Amino acid sequence: MxxxxxxxxxxxxxxxxxxxxxxxxxxxxxxxxxxxxxxxxHDLEKMVETSDExxxxxxxxxxxxxxxxxxxxxxxxxxxxxxxxxxxxITGSDVDLLIVATITPDTLTPATACYVQQHIGATHAVAFDxxxxxxxxxxxxxxxxxxxxxxxxxxxxxxxxEKLSAFVNWKDRNTCVLFGDGAGAAVLxxxxxxxxxxxxxxxxxxxSQVELLNIPGGGSACPASPCGAPEQSATLAMQGREVFxxxxxxxxxxxxxAVELAGLSITEIDLLIPHQANLRxxxxxxxxxxxxxxxxxxxxxxxxxxSAAAVAIALDEANRKGLIQPGxxxxxxxxxxxxxxxxxxxxx
Ligand code: ACO
Numbered sequence: 001m002x003x004x005x006x007x008x009x010x011x012x013x014x015x016x017x018x019x020x021x022x023x024x025x026x027x028x029x030x031x032x033x034x035x036x037x038x039x040x041x042h043d044l045e046k047m048v049e050t051s052d053e054x055x056x057x058x059x060x061x062x063x064x065x066x067x068x069x070x071x072x073x074x075x076x077x078x079x080x081x082x083x084x085x086x087x088x089x090i091t092g093s094d095v096d097l098l099i100v101a102t103i104t105p106d107t108l109t110p111a112t113a114c115y116v117q118q119h120i121g122a123t124h125a126v127a128f129d130x131x132x133x134x135x136x137x138x139x140x141x142x143x144x145x146x147x148x149x150x151x152x153x154x155x156x157x158x159x160x161x162e163k164l165s166a167f168v169n170w171k172d173r174n175t176c177v178l179f180g181d182g183a184g185a186a187v188l189x190x191x192x193x194x195x196x197x198x199x200x201x202x203x204x205x206x207x208s209q210v211e212l213l214n215i216p217g218g219g220s221a222c223p224a225s226p227c228g229a230p231e232q233s234a235t236l237a238m239q240g241r242e243v244f245x246x247x248x249x250x251x252x253x254x255x256x257x258a259v260e261l262a263g264l265s266i267t268e269i270d271l272l273i274p275h276q277a278n279l280r281x282x283x284x285x286x287x288x289x290x291x292x293x294x295x296x297x298x299x300x301x302x303x304x305x306x307s308a309a310a311v312a313i314a315l316d317e318a319n320r321k322g323l324i325q326p327g328x329x330x331x332x333x334x335x336x337x338x339x340x341x342x343x344x345x346x347x348x
Contacts, residue, residue, distance in 0.1 A: 015204045018142070019261050021149035024197035027346060028189045029090075031083025032316035033076055034065040034182040034303060041177070048173040055177045060279025064180025064304035066165045072106045073183075074115035077161035080183035080312070081120050088187035090155055092121035095187075097147055097156040100129045101136025101308040103215070103337070104162045116159065125157070133213070134275050134336025135203070136160055136308030137184065138344055142201045144188045156188040160308035167215055169235035178277070179236065180304035184312020195326060200261035201344045202254055209246065213238045213337040247277065247335040248284040254343030255289055255333045262329070262345035266290050269345075270328040271318060275335050276300035276310040285333075297323065307336060324348050 040063045041052035055061055067076060077100055085091060100113040113127035132139040137160030144156035161183035168176045191197040217233030218224040224234050251274060259266050266289055274282050276299060286293060297318045306313060311334050318324055328348045335341045 013204055013206045015202065017202045017257065017261055018146070018200065020197060020199050021145065023149045023151060024191040025145040025148045025188050026191035026196035026198070027186050027348075029084045029086070029088030029187040030185065030316035030319045031080045031085070031087060032182065032184040032313040033079035033083065034313070035067040035071060035076065037066045037068060038063050039066045044177055047170060048176060050173045050177055058280070059178060060298075060300055061178065061304045062301045065182055067163050067181040071163070072115075073102055073104050073161050073163045074106045074112045074119060076163060076181060076183040077102075077112065077116050077159045077185070078119035080161065080185040080316075081116060081157055081159055083316070084157065084185035084187050085120070088189070090187065093123055095122040095125040095155050095157045097144055097153040098122050098125040098127040099140040099144060099156065099158045101132060101140045101158070101160045102129060102162055103131055103133050103136070103307055104164055104167050105129060112161065122157065132308070132336065132340045133338055134277065134305070134307045134310060135334040135338070135340040135342040136336070137312040138201065138332060138334050138342035139203060139340070141186070141188070141198065141344060142203055142342070145198050145201070148188055148190055154189065157185060158188060159183060159185040160310070160312040162307045162309050164236070164307060167235055172235070174240060175236050175238055178305050180306050182303055182306040182309045182313050184309050184314070184316050186312065186315065197347050199263070199345045199347050200258050202257040202261060202342065204250065204254065204341045206339045209339045211239075212242050212246070212339065244278070244281060246339055247281050248288070250339065250341035251275065251281070251333045251335050251343075252285050252288045254341050255285065255331060258331060258333070258343030258345045264329060264345065268329055269295065269331045271324055272296045272331045272333070273311055273314045273318060274333050276303065276314055277305040277335070310334070
């Protein structure tokens with residue numbers, strides 16, 4: 001079902017909803033990977049005028065992972081992918097659809113998914129990237145589940161992967177303290193035995209707010225080289241306070257909508273996995289929906305905001321910790337540049 005919602009403000013939103021498909025689709029495996037190097041808030045104190053106290057109280061972030069030189073988004077993505085494939089009990093050559101959600105591709109072209117295809121031997125897969133910032137993993141899930149649901153594909157590998165450290169202005173304290181590198185992946189397959197399925201998804205976009213959060217340089221509007229953008233404009237720029245407000249509103253609405261489409265009430269949700277950008281955003285959402293704090297999975301203290309990877313890493317960690325059991329209802333919500341937002345309910 002698609003509709004446009006004209007709002008009272010100049011902002012206009014396009015929202016797309018869908019419920020369980022005639023051919024249901026389940027998550028058969030998850031995986032994640034973060035680079036070894038840990039950058040703490042104390043390390044950042046030596047780089048910009050900030051403090052562990054400011055970062056912790058304003059965001060909840062204590063440390064983040066930074067990829068080493070020569071470790072690109074495709075490498076990070078491939079590590080997460082291998083783990084998801086292993087859990088699903090399939091190999092790279094069984095994958096027929098491979099989608100990487102990223103805003104930090106190895107190269108503008110070809111797609112990072114093509115490098116991943118090579119790294120993991122997904123020789124039978126159609127591979128491409130999508131760009132929906134922090135909502136990217138859930139956008140990829142929506143594309144993949146419809147492709148499988150239509151009977152066109154059998155095994156989809158979806159990955160949220162970022163090397164944000166390559167696109168952060170390390171002299172800007174407003175942004176550099178927030179982001180980190182990492183990847184999360186999931187294998188989607190048809191749900192043949194009736195066990196586990198994606199019950200609902202809702203996606204939204206508001207292109208009237210592109211200026212709030214972007215990487216202005218490096219694209220055709222402002223090429224990075226040889227004659228183009230100064231180095232700083234190929235880095236993340238954000239109007240934090242405005243983004244904060246939109247994030248709370250959009251994720252609250254997406255959470256409620258996804259639960260409604262799944263035919264559930266919020267109290268039936270066993271675990272909420274929200275986008276891991278800021279603990280205060282998560283707290284503000286919880287004030288607005290009727291869900292216990294114990295039902296929320298949070299790992300942003302360890303990784304910061306890893307954009308498209310954040311929900312995917314959190315899903316894998318929760319899964320591997322045994323926090324999600326068969327029959328549980330998991331609510332995933334995300335928000336990012338675009339503006340984009342998304343929600344999904346998965347019956348595990
Ligand atoms: N250390 C110390 N002081 C700082 C720092 C820092 N790292 N950063 C900003 N400040 C200062 C500011 O300069 C400002 O000082 P002033 O009052 O003298 O002007 C003060 O702290 C307050 O700044 P605010 O921006 O108002 O701080 P706020 O409480 O809003 O927190 C933050 C900023 C953390 C960025 C918050 O707004 C936020 O989380 N926004 C949402 C981010 C988000 O959700 N992004 C999701 C999408 S990401 C993607 O799509 C890639």
